[in-house]
Amino acid sequence: MVRYFLFLLVLITILIVSIAGLRDYSFLPHKTKRPPIEIFPDMVRQAKVKAQSPSDFYADGRGARSHVDGTVPVGYSAPESSAQASEGVATMGSPYNVVIFSGKQDYADTGKVGTNWGNGLPFNATMATLERGRERYQIQCAVCHGATGGGNGIATKYGLVGVASFNQQRIREMNDGEIYNTIVNGKNSMLGYGSVIQVPDRWAIVAYIRALQRSQNATINDVPATERTALTGTNASASTIAPAKQ
Amino acid sequence: MxxxxxxxxxxxxxxxxxxxxxxxxxxxxxxxxxxxxxxxRVGYQPDQPVPFSHSLHVKQLGMDCRYCHSFVEVAGHSNLPATQTCINCHGQGRILPNSPRLAAVRDSWETGQPIPWVQIHRLPDYAYFNHAVHVNRGVSCYSCHGAVNEMSVVYEAESLSMKWCLDCHRAPENFLRPPSEIFNMNWHPASSSEQRELGTKFKEEWKINPPVSCGGCHH
Known part of the structure; x- marks a missing residue:
């Protein structure tokens, strides 16, 4: 009897292991489409709305609500405090925690002065602004516009057409406000990026695009005198560098 | 008797x-x-409404995590992208505008209804994890989500159990990275001793003192 019992026990163990499988060891990966079993489900799933979750409470079934006109979301600066907000932008560094609610109608939010596109940044650009602009540019813009703004990002290799190069005369002469507006609302086949890029970042990107444009149309005279020898040292002479960069 | x-x-x-x-x-x-x-939990790999390949978009195209998960640095919740983020490249006249694999994206774009993505990494509702705090202080996406850049279909790579959280909270020097490499899924320390050396440096410089009391995550 003992023998049968032990036999049964071993059989059941083998059965369970073969059905349940092993944990995720590399030699026997355990991948499953089954939702995870929650063994002690007490309070694991609570009747509260979490970010980007559905909710039966609202008619449209969404937990996320868009903000009501005339209100400011929690954690955002009120439109009145634009002067303070701009100061915060000027000194922003990383980690980045200045978030401006883009509900205002002044130049910093619309890129417009009156009915025309304005020029210049609404705050003083520092090296940190440009670094921030480069980071954001590489995340959001370089996919299509390319790392140097030549309109030759990776997406164009997969069939995206009509991507503008920032080095063309039209965009080099374009007002900062219009570039800002293009980031926010898009243009032609480009959709707006206003919902994913915060106000100060949009201006930081404008500043970085200006830097890219300068870098792509630079002459030897743009290089600081102290650095020129380093450049000419590796190349033949200054005169051959200037046309090559055009 | x-x-x-x-x-x-x-x-x-x-x-x-x-x-x-x-x-x-x-x-x-x-x-x-x-x-x-x-x-x-580990190995949970559900079918998604759109067969989006992280491997293709991140490894092959070199896109940054934050192109889609745009608020991970400023919000506790790492957001899924809006449908518009897909349409930026996959709309009419753009890349693969009529692919049947993108049907759910097009439907969502036309109707305004969200794409019903299946959530994979789900903490219990009584644990409060903040993405922004972690990615701004040296914890990479890789540390919790694994090599997502290698996954054509995302699965849960780590257990996300409380013990697993505490392993790092008690010894963060084993995981902290340079701030520039947080979103670089290909960055790996040359050796575990180099990792500890770097991690100890960051831990001291940034005064990292992760909570190990209950109230740190359950509040």
């Missing part, structure tokens, strides 16, 4: 003990092995 218990009853306690061990041990081992997120 002396014949009340038969002779074999002398062995009964021992037999019961052995029997209990023989049955109890496999049950205990089974629970120890299977009743843990290491088994119940």
């Amino acid at each position: 002396s014949n009340f218990f038969p002779k074999w009853a002398n062995w009964l306690p021992l037999q019961l003990l052995v029997c209990g061990l023989v049955i109890g041990a496999p049950i205990t081992l089974g629970i120890w092995y299977y009743f843990t997120p290491k088994y119940t």
Whole structure:
């Protein structure tokens, strides 16, 4: 009897292991489409709305609500405090925690002065602004516009057409406000990026695009005198560098 | 009275003990092995409404995590992208505008209804994890989500159990990275000693003191 019992026990163990499988060891990966079993489900799933979750409470079934006109979301600066907000932008560094609610109608939010596109940044650009602009540019813009703004990002290799190069005369002469507006609302086949890029970042990107444009149309005279020898040292002479960069 | 218990009853306690061990041990081992997120959560790989490949977009195209998960640095919740983020490249006249694999994206764009993505990494509702705090202080996406850049279909790579969280909270120097490499899924320390050296440096410089009390995550 003992023998049968032990036999049964071993059989059941083998059965369970073969059905349940092993944990995720590399030699026997355990991948499953089954939702995870929650063994002690007490309070694991609570009747509260979490970010980007559905909710039966609202008619449209969404937990996320868009903000009501005339209100400011929690954690955002009120439109009145634009002067303070701009100061915060000027000194922003990383980690980045200045978030401006883009509900205002002044130049910093619309890129417009009156009915025309304005020029210049609404705050003083520092090296940190440009670094921030480069980071954001590489995340959001370089996919299509390319790392140097030549309109030759990776997406164009997969069939995206009509991507503008920032080095063309039209965009080099374009007002900062219009570039800002293009980031926010898009243009032609480009959709707006206003919902994913915060106000100060949009201006930081404008500043970085200006830097890219300068870098792509630079002459030897743009290089600081102290650095020129380093450049000419590796190349033949200054005169051959200037046309090559055009 | 002396014949009340038969002779074999002398062995009964021992037999019961052995029997209990023989049955109890496999049950205990089974629970120890299977009743843990290491088994119940790791490897969860559901079908998604759109067969989006992280491997293609991140590894092949070199896109940044934050192109889609745009608020991970400023919000506790790392957002899924809006449908517009897909349409930026996959709209009409753009890349693969009519692919059947993108049907759910087009439907969502036309109707305004969200794409019903299946959430994979789900903490219990009583644990409060903040993405922004972690990615701004040296914890990479890679540390919790694994090599997502290698996954054509995303699965849960780590258990996300409380013990697993505490392993890092108690010794963050084993995981902290340079701030520039947080979103670089290909950055790996040359050796574990280099990792500890770097991690210890960051831990001191940034005054990293992760909470290990209950209130740190359950509040």
